[in-house]
Amino acid sequence: VDEREESIVGAKPVITLTTDFGYKDAYVGAMKGVLLTRSPGSTLVDISHEIPPQDVFRAAWVLRDSVGYFPSGTIHVVVVDPGVGTTRDILVVEWGTQIVVAPDNGVLSLLLQEREDWRCFRLERSDLALASVSNTFHGRDLFAPVAAALASGVCAPEECGSICEPHQFEFPSAILGEGIVEGQILTVDGFGNLITNVDTGHVGSLEGPVKIQIEEHHIDRIVSTYGEAQPGELVALIGSSGWLEIAVVDGSAANKLALTKGTVILTES
Amino acid sequence: VDEREESIVGAKPVITLTTDFGYKDAYVGAMKGVLLTRSPGSTLVDISHEIPPQDVFRAAWVLRDSVGYFPSGTIHVVVVDPGVGTTRDILVVEWGTQIVVAPDNGVLSLLLQEREDWRCFRLERSDLALASVSNTFHGRDLFAPVAAALASGVCAPEECGSICEPHQFEFPSAILGEGIVEGQILTVDGFGNLITNVDTGHVGSLEGPVKIQIEEHHIDRIVSTYGEAQPGELVALIGSSGWLEIAVVDGSAANKLALTKGTVILTES
Amino acid sequence: VDEREESIVGAKPVITLTTDFGYKDAYVGAMKGVLLTRSPGSTLVDISHEIPPQDVFRAAWVLRDSVGYFPSGTIHVVVVDPGVGTTRDILVVEWGTQIVVAPDNGVLSLLLQEREDWRCFRLERSDLALASVSNTFHGRDLFAPVAAALASGVCAPEECGSICEPHQFEFPSAILGEGIVEGQILTVDGFGNLITNVDTGHVGSLEGPVKIQIEEHHIDRIVSTYGEAQPGELVALIGSSGWLEIAVVDGSAANKLALTKGTVILTES
Numbered sequence: 001v002d003e004r005e006e007s008i009v010g011a012k013p014v015i016t017l018t019t020d021f022g023y024k025d026a027y028v029g030a031m032k033g034v035l036l037t038r039s040p041g042s043t044l045v046d047i048s049h050e051i052p053p054q055d056v057f058r059a060a061w062v063l064r065d066s067v068g069y070f071p072s073g074t075i076h077v078v079v080v081d082p083g084v085g086t087t088r089d090i091l092v093v094e095w096g097t098q099i100v101v102a103p104d105n106g107v108l109s110l111l112l113q114e115r116e117d118w119r120c121f122r123l124e125r126s127d128l129a130l131a132s133v134s135n136t137f138h139g140r141d142l143f144a145p146v147a148a149a150l151a152s153g154v155c156a157p158e159e160c161g162s163i164c165e166p167h168q169f170e171f172p173s174a175i176l177g178e179g180i181v182e183g184q185i186l187t188v189d190g191f192g193n194l195i196t197n198v199d200t201g202h203v204g205s206l207e208g209p210v211k212i213q214i215e216e217h218h219i220d221r222i223v224s225t226y227g228e229a230q231p232g233e234l235v236a237l238i239g240s241s242g243w244l245e246i247a248v249v250d251g252s253a254a255n256k257l258a259l260t261k262g263t264v265i266l267t268e269s
Numbered sequence: 270v271d272e273r274e275e276s277i278v279g280a281k282p283v284i285t286l287t288t289d290f291g292y293k294d295a296y297v298g299a300m301k302g303v304l305l306t307r308s309p310g311s312t313l314v315d316i317s318h319e320i321p322p323q324d325v326f327r328a329a330w331v332l333r334d335s336v337g338y339f340p341s342g343t344i345h346v347v348v349v350d351p352g353v354g355t356t357r358d359i360l361v362v363e364w365g366t367q368i369v370v371a372p373d374n375g376v377l378s379l380l381l382q383e384r385e386d387w388r389c390f391r392l393e394r395s396d397l398a399l400a401s402v403s404n405t406f407h408g409r410d411l412f413a414p415v416a417a418a419l420a421s422g423v424c425a426p427e428e429c430g431s432i433c434e435p436h437q438f439e440f441p442s443a444i445l446g447e448g449i450v451e452g453q454i455l456t457v458d459g460f461g462n463l464i465t466n467v468d469t470g471h472v473g474s475l476e477g478p479v480k481i482q483i484e485e486h487h488i489d490r491i492v493s494t495y496g497e498a499q500p501g502e503l504v505a506l507i508g509s510s511g512w513l514e515i516a517v518v519d520g521s522a523a524n525k526l527a528l529t530k531g532t533v534i535l536t537e538s
Numbered sequence: 539v540d541e542r543e544e545s546i547v548g549a550k551p552v553i554t555l556t557t558d559f560g561y562k563d564a565y566v567g568a569m570k571g572v573l574l575t576r577s578p579g580s581t582l583v584d585i586s587h588e589i590p591p592q593d594v595f596r597a598a599w600v601l602r603d604s605v606g607y608f609p610s611g612t613i614h615v616v617v618v619d620p621g622v623g624t625t626r627d628i629l630v631v632e633w634g635t636q637i638v639v640a641p642d643n644g645v646l647s648l649l650l651q652e653r654e655d656w657r658c659f660r661l662e663r664s665d666l667a668l669a670s671v672s673n674t675f676h677g678r679d680l681f682a683p684v685a686a687a688l689a690s691g692v693c694a695p696e697e698c699g700s701i702c703e704p705h706q707f708e709f710p711s712a713i714l715g716e717g718i719v720e721g722q723i724l725t726v727d728g729f730g731n732l733i734t735n736v737d738t739g740h741v742g743s744l745e746g747p748v749k750i751q752i753e754e755h756h757i758d759r760i761v762s763t764y765g766e767a768q769p770g771e772l773v774a775l776i777g778s779s780g781w782l783e784i785a786v787v788d789g790s791a792a793n794k795l796a797l798t799k800g801t802v803i804l805t806e807s
Contacts, residue, residue, distance in 0.1 A: 018567075024459040036340050046561075048564070051562075062567070137509030224623060225624055226621075241564075250620055292561075294600065295779075297585070298586065302612075305581065305608065322790075352764075353765075405775065
């Protein structure tokens, strides 16, 4: 907490946004207006506004791969919120020295499974909201003003409401057998790389070089970089967050294999 | 004006951008470079760069739903400008305590119809432009340097040129009858929600619950939140800006109904 | 260098990003987190994250049309990097009073051909990287921390490594004949305008008005603005960076002509 307070005092706070709003509408602009009105001088950062609509798992994945890189005191606002307007809670989570504001729908599952030093509060302060709260745009009317209050030091997470247990989904882990790992495609990135739930530990558990099968496709090695293979070639490699990825060099594996889901099997070769 | 000056002195100014430039080209970057060169330290905010090309109505709609949320002293730059290079004027509009720079093509119509305390000036200061002005990119060569001059206090709106009457289009209002409201779809948002010109006042003018007909589709109630209906269900609800929307829960009404325009009729049930 | 140091001392530095990462993934967010952690208070500007995947020429084009508009002291980070993880160098280039960090794959060719006062250094400082460097995401692990070190004054370009000669591709110039110019489409912008390698000098070399032929299509004049022609009309005009463009008024020439490449011939009429 000391570290966070210092960063709030010393420099203007960073507030990030992660939503499924896209860039075609006024939604993102309205939220940024509220943030800058109520926390003047904040640095606003878009993590993504192109989470597929209502895709809570995808948002959780993007947050896990980005939040940890931000400085102490950063406030993250997450609005992927199919339950907007219902009785689902809004969470204010102290995560290390950063803070996350998000709907209680599991979107923080992967972040919360990354570390143990977090505390989760249920928002109970209606006084922090805009004067009029719509039923369909809590990002503007609730999340943004709460984030601004946190960023500008108007209130601390523990002053937002009472401790609660956030909803979490279980991570779909790969299954380890004797000389075999059975995983699956979890998500597809913008390059068309198929990202799996097989990680470096799983790969290391197999002896020596491995063979990979994904549906009817076979790959006979794991490369270190795209440059080890030819343009157009189907490869497997460990991606930048430690997961096994299926990729096509200078191309899209999702297009070439016509797969966005599928079972991935690794065996010792 | 006092409030604006104070905000310019006290904190670095906020400058927003709303264009139809998309994100694939150098256009947005060039404008931001000019803004930061001529108004160092400004906070730049993208409202949207994905206004459909030359779609003045859509830009007007997005501005109406976002500008009002920004702090005093904010400068808004609007470049949806099919008449670029012709004799159309460039407007500098004082709108409450904010300022908008835009082409005189009706794009400010909905903003100007929102409130009465505005003054509109025609840009007559060629000295504020870049040294060389192209015929096709006034966003970089004229709008951005003028916005930077306003943001950094080099000139006030009334010093940009003489008072003028901006072009405005008339808002296409819904028609009220006896126990019936006839409206239309005005725009479609990024979720595929069909946003109509029927507002809460129109709905309130009907006695009790209402039935909605949109082309051949029938909806028998207005819900308060998406959560009141089932995934995939067609619903009507009042959106976050007060307009009746036709939506599909966790889906896209535009896709399901294959409609982007159409007549919407409300009757007492 | 004086000018740059002054701007670093006087105002917080501007750091721009140009990548092919798109907006769907955590990649851009992770880079911004690293930048703000290691250079607190920096102003981050997206030039584009929608460079087509691995399209080095397109990135070079976008940089040439935007970098020059940024203030002294700006740091530009370019991550269009099909050779990530291979032995390709990372460059730190002093370009006038600005700095560019980019892979050594030709992506700076057009920028470097714009002016002569640049110096190019090969990154040799592994101490500037993140603690753990992946094989596939040098944007986060190397480019961003190096840019932050430059922005915050931790090191100067010449302290990043030794002078080197960057890879450059040759610009595909138009061919001048007697009363004829033979050019080609180089790139297509987001409006669908076909941008050619024919410039104002080429046009001026022809006597009087010109005729333009692009594949089987004929255009009989060069207009000054879109407003001189009718909506839907195919026109030629000099674009905002001085290149001859083939456009459709209020439409897309790329769609209408079904062309993204093609030979463009100008003759005296």
